[in-house]
Amino acid sequence: MWLVFSKEIRELLRDRKTLFFMIALPILIFPLIFGAMAYFTTQAFEKAESKVLKYAVVNPQYAAEISDELAASPQFEQIIIGDNDDYAQLIKNDRVDFVVVMPDNYSSNVLSSGQLEITLYLNDAGLNLVYNRVNSIVQNYATQYQTAAFTTLGVSSKQQQALIKPIVLSQISTADQRESWGEKIGGMLPYLLFILCFQGAMFPATDIAAGEKERGTLETLLISPIDRTKIVLGKFLTIACAGVTTALITVVSMAVWGIVLSRGFAMQFVADFMSQIGILDFVLMFLMLIPLVAIFASILLSISIYARSFKEAQSYMGPLVIFVVIPVMVALLPGVELKGGWAWVPLTNVALAMKELVKGTMDYFQLIAIFGSTALIAVLLLGFCVYWFKQEKVLFR
Amino acid sequence: MIEIVGLAKKFSVENPKKLSEQERQDPRLKGRFFHSVVEVSFTCQQGEVLGLLGPNGAGKTTTLRMLSTALKPDSGHININGSDVLENPVMARKKIGFLSGSTGLYGRLSGRENIEYFAKLHGMKKIQIATRIEELADLLDMHTFLDRRSENFSTGMKQKVAIARAVVHKPEVVILDEPTTGLDIMATQTVLNFIRSLKEQGTPVIFSTHHLDEVRELCDRVTVIDQGVSKFDGPLSQFTQLADGSLHDAFLASIK
Numbered sequence: 001m002w003l004v005f006s007k008e009i010r011e012l013l014r015d016r017k018t019l020f021f022m023i024a025l026p027i028l029i030f031p032l033i034f035g036a037m038a039y040f041t042t043q044a045f046e047k048a049e050s051k052v053l054k055y056a057v058v059n060p061q062y063a064a065e066i067s068d069e070l071a072a073s074p075q076f077e078q079i080i081i082g083d084n085d086d087y088a089q090l091i092k093n094d095r096v097d098f099v100v101v102m103p104d105n106y107s108s109n110v111l112s113s114g115q116l117e118i119t120l121y122l123n124d125a126g127l128n129l130v131y132n133r134v135n136s137i138v139q140n141y142a143t144q145y146q147t148a149a150f151t152t153l154g155v156s157s158k159q160q161q162a163l164i165k166p167i168v169l170s171q172i173s174t175a176d177q178r179e180s181w182g183e184k185i186g187g188m189l190p191y192l193l194f195i196l197c198f199q200g201a202m203f204p205a206t207d208i209a210a211g212e213k214e215r216g217t218l219e220t221l222l223i224s225p226i227d228r229t230k231i232v233l234g235k236f237l238t239i240a241c242a243g244v245t246t247a248l249i250t251v252v253s254m255a256v257w258g259i260v261l262s263r264g265f266a267m268q269f270v271a272d273f274m275s276q277i278g279i280l281d282f283v284l285m286f287l288m289l290i291p292l293v294a295i296f297a298s299i300l301l302s303i304s305i306y307a308r309s310f311k312e313a314q315s316y317m318g319p320l321v322i323f324v325v326i327p328v329m330v331a332l333l334p335g336v337e338l339k340g341g342w343a344w345v346p347l348t349n350v351a352l353a354m355k356e357l358v359k360g361t362m363d364y365f366q367l368i369a370i371f372g373s374t375a376l377i378a379v380l381l382l383g384f385c386v387y388w389f390k391q392e393k394v395l396f397r
Numbered sequence: 398m399i400e401i402v403g404l405a406k407k408f409s410v411e412n413p414k415k416l417s418e419q420e421r422q423d424p425r426l427k428g429r430f431f432h433s434v435v436e437v438s439f440t441c442q443q444g445e446v447l448g449l450l451g452p453n454g455a456g457k458t459t460t461l462r463m464l465s466t467a468l469k470p471d472s473g474h475i476n477i478n479g480s481d482v483l484e485n486p487v488m489a490r491k492k493i494g495f496l497s498g499s500t501g502l503y504g505r506l507s508g509r510e511n512i513e514y515f516a517k518l519h520g521m522k523k524i525q526i527a528t529r530i531e532e533l534a535d536l537l538d539m540h541t542f543l544d545r546r547s548e549n550f551s552t553g554m555k556q557k558v559a560i561a562r563a564v565v566h567k568p569e570v571v572i573l574d575e576p577t578t579g580l581d582i583m584a585t586q587t588v589l590n591f592i593r594s595l596k597e598q599g600t601p602v603i604f605s606t607h608h609l610d611e612v613r614e615l616c617d618r619v620t621v622i623d624q625g626v627s628k629f630d631g632p633l634s635q636f637t638q639l640a641d642g643s644l645h646d647a648f649l650a651s652i653k
Contacts, residue, residue: 007506007514014505014546215501220562223465224518225490392468393409 004226004234008208012242018203022242026196026250031257048129053097056081056090062106063118069137070100087121098122098130110145111152178276182359189358190351191328192254193247197289198296198324200246202317205239205300210313222395232301232389236382239297240290247289281357284367288350291374295346296324298381302388308397327351338362343369346377399464399570399601404437404473405625406459419454425625433459435625437473441570441601441618446592448616448633449605450648456625457605458497461574464603465495478569491519494568496576500559504548508539508558511547512565519566526565533561536594537587553584560591571595573604577611589615609644623652 012018054077060067070076079096087099099121107113118138122130150160173180212218221231300317307313327347336342338352343366353370356362388394407430410416416426425432434456441447451457462468464475466486475482475489482489502511509530516526534540537557542550547558564571573592577585592615595602606612612619612633619636621629629636629651640646 003514003517007503010510011503011505215504216497216499217501217503219462219467219497220495220500220515221518222467223490223493223495224515225487225520226518227487393411396462396468 001230001234001237004231005237008204008235008238009241011207012204012238015207018207018242021203022200022246023249026246027253029253031260034257045129049133050075052077053130053133054079054095056096056099057102058099059102059104062102062104065108065141066100066118066137067102070134073137075133091121091123097128098134100134108141108145108148111149176360178273179359179361181273182355182361186355186358187332190331190354191325192250193289193354194292194324194328194347194351195321196250197243197247197293198321201239201243201293201296201300204242205297205304206307206310206313206317208235208238209301209304210307211304211310213307214309218395228390229386232386236294236297236301236385239301240293243293243296244289247293248286276360277358281360281362284362285354285357288353288370288374291371291378292347292350294378295374295381298378298385302381302385305385305389306394306397331355338366344373346373350374398443398476398478399441399603400474400476401440401460401464402438402474402476404434404460404463404475405432405471406434406456406463406468407432407471423454423624433625434463434470434622437620437622437625437627439618439620439627439630441603443601444596444599445617446596446602446604446615447618447620448612449603449620449622450607450609450612450651451605451622452652455622457622458574460622461495461572461603461605465493465572466490467495491566492569494563494566494571495574496559496563496571497574499575499579502547502550502555502558502562504546506547507545508543508547508550508554508561511558512562515562516565521566529565529567530561533565537561537591552580553587556580556584556587560588564595569600571600571602573602575605575607577606577608609648613644621648621651628652 052075055070056079057067057070071078081090081096081099090096090099101119101121103117103119105113106116110116120131120134122128124131155163209218212221222228299320303316303320304313307316324347327345328351330336330345330348331351336348336352338349338356342352343349349366349370353362353366410426410429410431413421413429420426420431423431425435437456437460439447449457449460459468463470464482466482466489469486470483477489477492480489480492502508503514506514512530512533513526516529521529530543534543537560539554539557539561542554543558547555550558571592573588576588576592580588589611592602592604596615616633618631619629619633620627621636629639636647636651637644638647639650
């Protein structure tokens with residue numbers, strides 16, 4: 001068995017394509033994703049903030065102060081429009097970015113005029129910050145008018161606060177920072193790990209049996225004096241090993257790059273968060289991955305043995321990713337918790353447990369159900385794989 | 398000595414609609430089963446070369462696969478130098494060297510590593526393997542390319558490594574399934590020389606082929622299989638007598 005394993009690993013290590021997907025991609029993908037996201041978001045915000053917006057004002061005479069400030073600002077460029085123009089059409093045709101309609105009851109004395117409603121027409125579908133930029137000007141005057149009104153009425157600053165917000169419902173979460181962030185991060189972690197484990201196992205799996213059939217080496221291997229069970233186990237171990245390695249590299253790369261990139265702004269938070277998760281939790285996460293990878297490896301190997309060629313194997317394996325993703329998505333649904341029946345649902349229970357471990361709310365008693373069900377399925381599938389490999393109709397299709 | 402008696406093998410037909418017109422008309426198709434080999438018997442003595450002839454789809458490859466233990470026969474006996482192949486296939490595999498024309502190598506391993514892997518699977522020791530590979534490299538003239546990755550080998554180089562791999566464990570019998578099909582003239586010559594050298598050493602060889610000149614040149618015995626049944630089994634001289642010395646006509650006469 002180890003002979004088959006060591007030969008497969010040697011072959012795997014010499015395949016640049018597989019190595020790229022197994023090692024280089026997970027190492028490079030995170031800085032690329034993080035970096036690109038940070039770059040493009042900053043760019044978009046900068047552009048939206050500094051862009052000179054074209055606008056039109058309807059009835060500027062009612063609110064001269066605001067109209068004048070808009071006109072005076074170098075950030076805005078006024079466009080004169082006709083009385084009967086359709087605002088939506090103007091915005092759609094890019095003639096203006098927004099249209100402001102001033103109300104006829106506009107007055108700096110809000111006690112007599114009542115609430116003032118300025119209407120802003122804009123295309124809010126993309127990131128454009130139009131509302132924020134206009135609002136920052138409008139709010140200035142709103143605050144001024146409010147203060148003036150309170151002074152006229154003789155309301156003290158304490159009363160002012162009470163009038164603006166008579167009751168404050170202040171919330172204090174009993175969940176600590178780890179739990180609330182763990183809920184967010186812990187939900188995504190299994191998603192990423194499952195897919196990467198699966199992908200990492202998929203590349204060697206296609207080559208290891210279907211590739212052997214295609215190259216014509218399988219028949220020679222079958223008639224060597226080694227038990228077929230040992231051949232299967234050797235190949236199975238190679239695939240599982242590749243899957244776990246990919247997952248490990250991914251997690252390490254994620255952690256390293258997360259720390260490197262957050263240096264400077266959120267370093268302390270990341271460091272605190274990581275230090276709260278104990279070594280035991282990390283080890284448990286890793287241990288749970290093992291039966292999981294065993295499930296993946298058995299399924300992938302069974303498919304690969306069945307397929308006549310590399311291509312056929314790949315076309316069977318592609319759609320399988322969905323079956324990996326669905327249990328994780330189920331784990332993300334509200335109400336699905338690591339209790340009772342859900343603790344026995346394969347894959348979903350591992351995803352839930354990883355979330356709980358990250359959150360620090362793990363009920364360690366549930367590990368029995370998780371390891372029990374996952375390991376049982378893994379053993380059954382591996383048993384099937386061994387049986388499958390001894391079927392002549394599968395080997396000589 | 399290799400003795401094969403009453404070998405039979407049937408395959409279940411998963412989807413009868415996918416069968417070709419020829420397969421559908423084949424009398425061997427019975428219900429949901431295709432009886433690929435119905436009754437094949439032949440013998441091959443020490444130092445003899447046996448040529449297995451037959452039209453495409455006659456059951457030659459299935460027979461050789463059963464002989465090499467890749468497939469398990471439904472009935473019949475295979476006996477190699479006194480030991481029953483079907484009773485203990487793993488033991489029997491140590492006695493058999495198998496090579497087919499469509500065989501390949503592990504491209505990312507060197508020629509030497511390809512041979513070593515199978516030698517190790519045969520339970521050979523390191524020193525033993527090294528000496529044996531040296532021996533085979535001399536015999537097959539492989540020194541120049543043995544340590545290069547085999548994915549860039551020419552057909553001839555590949556065939557030489559495949560031959561070395563098949564006989565690295567010094568098998569008691571060598572089985573070749575259409576070993577020259579698809580090979581160029583040089584590579585074919587390598588295979589034929591190899592068969593000749595085995596014959597000189599007294600190792601029995603069983604090989605299937607469509608090339609009658611190879612049969613004339615190398616074989617001591619001929620077995621003709623048609624529709625899963627061995628129609629002729631005897632010495633070459635007896636075979637040629639079937640039709641005035643012409644192997645071509647003899648073959649046609651044997652399957653009538």
